[in-house]
Amino acid sequence: MTQLFGRNADRKLRRGAALVVVLAVSVLLFGYFRVRSDSYWHVGIAREQPVPFNHKLHVQGLKMECGYCHTGATSMAGAGMPSAQNCLTCHSEIWRGVPALEPLHTSAELGTPIPWNSVIWFPDHARFHHGSHIAAGVACSTCHGDVGAMTETSAAVRLTMDFCVDCHEDAMAETGARGSAVTALPAAAFLQRKGSASPAAEGMDPPASHQDGRSLTDCSVCHY
């Protein structure tokens, strides 16, 4: 009767098992680092836009404030995208007839939207309210980076849950123990020590905060 397993069977099994373990670990490691990588969050990756808008020119050059175009930033959940009409306030006179600005005129004439491509990926299952962050003293650049210095706009920060929660925890630590009143501008001092700008410095007018002393790490602050 022949042997059911050859002489090398044991070694093969061990190698196979080791391979499976190595593979499994590398898949997990790959996943771990992948979801933390810049490319996953599209950091620094500009996308082609219908109009080659230059933030640097408008912000640093012309000293325009964020809220001039993104009118919802101080008070609403979405900061909002400016309309063609908004752009044409100036561009009906300046750079008239430049082909790159053609989509603005088309949009204004036909009433069709301009399909800007989002450069920031924010997961569906989390909610973000621009207004309440400005109210808490968080500057635009804290999450968006120095957009005013970008010629091509791209994401500057990996918007992982860690990134959000770190700040929420620090904001609570700044005002004392968990549960003490988180009132107006709780995060401002903390953020400014870390070198961030303040909303006021970016031309924002922060409204009152209504967090009313709740813990900022409650799940339902962002997930509902």
Add this chain to the structure above:
Amino acid sequence: MDRTDRLWRGLSESEELAVQREFPMLAEAARLDRRLAMKLLGASAALAAAAACERKPGSKPSAARGTHFGDYARPVTYATTLEQSGVPIPVLVETVNGWPIKIDGNPAWGTGGSSAITQAQLLDFYNPLRLTRPLLRGKPARPAAVEEALSRLARGGGRGVHILRPPTSNIAVLRAAERAAAALPDAQIHEWAPILPEAPFDPAPGSRSILCIGADFLGPGPHQAESAAAWAAWRGGSDDRRHRQLFVAECVPTLTGARADRRLRLAPRDLLQLAHEGGRGALARRLGLPDVDQVLIGRELQDDGAGDLLPLVAALRRGEVETLIVLGGNPAYDAPADLDFAAAMKHAGSVIVLADTLNETAGGAGMLIPEASQLERWGEYRRGGNRLLSQPLAGTKVRRWSAEEILDRLAGTAETAQPAWMKAVHEQAFAAGGESGAAADATETGVSVRSDDLPDGLILVFRPDASVWDGAHADNPWLQELPDPISKLVWGNAATVASSTAGTLGLENGDIVAIESAGRRIEAPIWVLPGQAGGTVALPLGYGRAVAGLGSDIGINAYRLRTARHPWYAPCTVAKTEGRAVPISTELHHPLAEDVPARRMSRRDEAEQPAFYRQQSESGQHQWGMVIDLDACIGCSACTVACQAENNIPVVGPEEVARGREMHWLRIDRYWRGDTDDPGIDFMPVPCMHCETAPCEPVCPVGATVHSSEGLNQMVYPRCIGTRTCANNCPYKVRRFNWFDYQEEAPRSEQSLNPRVSVRERGVMEKCTYCVQRIEAVHAGDKEGPVRTACQQACPTEAITFGDLADPDSDVARKRASPRNYALLGGLNLAPRTTYLARREEDGDG
């Protein structure tokens, strides 16, 4: 009534095994063999691995004008008016990006409560089967074809033209009808509705005791919210200790009967006699009724006349009708069976039907005109001495017509008169003053009682349905899946009988019987209903529609037995057949391990009972809590549908409901109290209790349900892996599991979803969140406080109070200090944030 009465949920309650009762799925799972279990295990692991996918940033369009916010746009609320069965209902409609997402009562008019049907009318607007083009002999036609046909009729002088329209209080329609009648002197206008609404509850000043004879003013109907608010006000607020007594005589248990201080179960003949005697004669004395201050007589006992349909059908049969124009309604389905309207309609030369979706009447139409939704048109309604206005709040690219437009075309007017009330519309939906409401709500003075000659033997009782009303809402999935408040039947109807009648006839739940009345015969399943009078068979109207989208062929069409002579009570015979089909009822779902979940308390005890009030230990400045006053709850289910609309709760369909998988976050438990033949009825809305020591939290392996600093029991959907352990550990049975990707598989128009609430995926647990999106909107500064939950907002009797327990001056804290306050399953020491106020009952001494 004795407070030690046993509470029970259904007649077959004791037959179930404990495991079937609490874990119906587990009882079924025991039937899985090992091989299938392994297959399922492997498949679910593979599917779970495939579920992780990366998403790219999308596009962010900007508008041509104004700033574009996409999904983040602020909601805009419009005040307008909806008309149900000719009754105008003032509402507020919340829209996002021009799409309506929620309908609520207008608080400027009454309490701001609404009814389940009003809430659910949102879905009608998004019905994918709404007609988008006129149909000429079944073929799509140009809008101009409609205009041509109407102007041709307008030139004809109206000979042989008959117009049939439902009753309305829309002044625009009434005026257009007058103009049309003047322009076409030979045309005739008829009115038809199968069910006239019950008169609104309007207690005479100073009346302290009221006897309702068959008057179900708290029941379904256009006046429900208004009547419920008036009833709650009459009964007195939460701290009011005045005695108000409501006596209700009825043959089938209704919502009004459930809230009666004394409910009398009477056969139809006795009801009629009591009505004839005005509640003060020999029968009243025999029943031991005291002298009451006011008597209300139900619509079913009043002599409502035969209606306008008789002359129309006669004219049709004589061949005198050249053109029949049906401006809404569905007479081919709901006209009295003896008139056989559908057959008579074939005698008309041509039929023009105005309808929003294809229905039975539209099937016989030569020309079918799509009807504009009530959210798409102007209107001016008369209500009492006031005017209510409606405005279009949703734009449409589809050409649809309204009844007044068609009447105006017939009158030869080129355009509908421009509304001259723009300013009033903008400022408020209604304007007081003007002419007195002559054609408005009928009062109960001068009521003449029907003189039905009812023989001995079984009597068939027709009832409007709490969900589909007269059948008009059969295509509304929210209403189909809403359990009937009394029988808890969903997705269909059944012939209900008292257990004594069932015993005599040898019937049990699910037996199919043949019901014969006036030579017509239908087959219907039986449902034994406690509290019904013996010798009666009750059939809810509005089911068994042949052409009603997803409502087609659901339930039994009771109109096939309903005649012009006997619209509400008819003699009948019942014979058992071989068949069986058990109707789906949710009455035994979600059992609670407590003997008396819905408590009652006598006023004497109320004065003696010490109050318990637990101080919460969380850190937030606000501590949310809810108090549900069982003394005010009428079981109308408006809260259930409001919650469904606000929180994007899916509809699961009859098969899934039968498995106990309905998704309603807020259910209304109905308990029978005491005697099986003539029990008391208690309602108990049960949302998540947000227990301070929640048993669901420690058992979650991934921490997907945790507590917030403001005392919310949070449900974190992205973390949930669907073990369902939390639901099994929840003693209140309020957690709901997404067995399927409901939004994916049975999609609901995306625009109709509330963008502030996540749509849950398959495999995720969900439950009441205390409307956390509304709490967050206040935290974010989008809305001003105080926070009101959707159920609280919808409740017409203000039975639900939500608020901040940490604020001793808040309504919710004040109510919690009431001696009537108790926690459901209080013995478990879970410190639920939702508590109940026991229903009051009289001491018996008056």
